[in-house]
Amino acid sequence: MSNSIEIPFSTTLMVRDTCLCLHVQRAARALARLFDDALRPAGLTNGQFSLMMSLNRPEPPPMGPVAALLAMDQTTLTAALKPLQRKGWVTVMENPRDRRGRLLSLTTEGKAVLVRALPIWESTHAMIDGKLPDGRVARLRQDLLALS
Amino acid sequence: MSNSIEIPFSTTLMVRDTCLCLHVQRAARALARLFDDALRPAGLTNGQFSLMMSLNRPEPPPMGPVAALLAMDQTTLTAALKPLQRKGWVTVMENPRDRRGRLLSLTTEGKAVLVRALPIWESTHAMIDGKLPDGRVARLRQDLLALS
DNA sequence: TTCATTTCTATTGATATCAATGTATTTAGT
DNA sequence: ACTAAATACATTGATATCAATAGAAATGAA
Numbered sequence: 001m002s003n004s005i006e007i008p009f010s011t012t013l014m015v016r017d018t019c020l021c022l023h024v025q026r027a028a029r030a031l032a033r034l035f036d037d038a039l040r041p042a043g044l045t046n047g048q049f050s051l052m053m054s055l056n057r058p059e060p061p062p063m064g065p066v067a068a069l070l071a072m073d074q075t076t077l078t079a080a081l082k083p084l085q086r087k088g089w090v091t092v093m094e095n096p097r098d099r100r101g102r103l104l105s106l107t108t109e110g111k112a113v114l115v116r117a118l119p120i121w122e123s124t125h126a127m128i129d130g131k132l133p134d135g136r137v138a139r140l141r142q143d144l145l146a147l148s
Numbered sequence: 149m150s151n152s153i154e155i156p157f158s159t160t161l162m163v164r165d166t167c168l169c170l171h172v173q174r175a176a177r178a179l180a181r182l183f184d185d186a187l188r189p190a191g192l193t194n195g196q197f198s199l200m201m202s203l204n205r206p207e208p209p210p211m212g213p214v215a216a217l218l219a220m221d222q223t224t225l226t227a228a229l230k231p232l233q234r235k236g237w238v239t240v241m242e243n244p245r246d247r248r249g250r251l252l253s254l255t256t257e258g259k260a261v262l263v264r265a266l267p268i269w270e271s272t273h274a275m276i277d278g279k280l281p282d283g284r285v286a287r288l289r290q291d292l293l294a295l296s
Numbered sequence: 297t298t299c300a301t302t303t304c305t306a307t308t309g310a311t312a313t314c315a316a317t318g319t320a321t322t323t324a325g326t
Numbered sequence: 327a328c329t330a331a332a333t334a335c336a337t338t339g340a341t342a343t344c345a346a347t348a349g350a351a352a353t354g355a356a
Contacts, residue, residue, distance in 0.1 A: 012204040021179045022198045026219035027292040028176035031169045050170045056160040071174035100304040140291045144175040248321045248334040
């Protein structure tokens with residue numbers, strides 16, 4: 001019988017130390033927890049905050065561009081809207097110009113939630129900012145954009 | 149009646165452009181899709197690859213350290229192990245030295261899956277690496293670690 | 297106009313993620 | 327040894343994520 005083929009432990013350490021995907025997933029989970037904790041008093045998760053903030057526009061956007069902006073699957077956006085609709089913070093209406101599409105907008109109450117969440121975002125983000133040397137944050141954002 | 153308080157659109161644009169959490173979540177989703185697509189022929193997702201690779205050690209680790217390494221909640225790890233156990237790629241056994249704990253190890257078949265996945269990871273990671281200017285990747289990893 | 301194609305979204309099923317909570321076991325203080 | 331506290335993990339419930347698929351409407355080619 002063929003003996004098991006194994007990956008050497010050194011390779012495991014190399015992958016662990018160099019894998020960009022793993023590094024980004026780790027940071028994503030850590031930052032998500034951080035912002036979720038901070039935003040909890042406002043009743044929002046980090047993802048809900050980003051989504052609702054992206055809906056704060058002069059004109060209600062259709063779903064496609066919003067999903068693209070957040071770099072998420074369209075079906076994920078459909079699902080993410082459900083709890084926000086239930087809470088009455090977001091409305092999803094048929095686009096009169098294209099009846100396949102939907103237009104997303106914040107309700108008055110949704111805007112109020114966002115107003116309460118904004119200072120939390122500001123202070124939390126300022127704290128994160130302080131964790132990295134000056135100027136480094138801009139480059140980090142640029143690099144993350146290149147990966148998106 | 150009090151008129152609605154709104155966040156100016158300029159603030160929305162500022163948050164969209166500067167929020168590190170959003171940038172990291174975006175990159176995390178994009179990279180996850182990229183690696184998931186590449187690893188699909190091997191039957192693994194990016195997260196399963198990272199998890200199984202982290203189990204490729206001389207001694208089977210308990211769950212706590214593995215969850216910490218991946219920067220994920222312990223309950224998430226419990227859930228993530230389920231499909232891998234079902235497929236017979238990972239075994240979860242009681243720790244004889246501490247009967248509260250579990251020891252995680254790859255099966256022979258699990259190691260074989262990992263062997264098949266490794267070259268996919270290598271080529272995919274090389275492609276990502278090429279997207280960023282030389283030397284920038286190392287700094288990016290360092291910054292992501294600082295956020296974790 | 298008609299029909300094939302494309303576009304926009306929803307649904308289903310599977311996994312991922314975490315908070316809240318519960319259980320069993322170990323450890324520490326006495 | 328006994329008990330309180332801490333530790334390690336599992337379960338439940340809710341949301342997040344995407345692939346596969348399906349439906350409806352718009353678009354384009356003839």
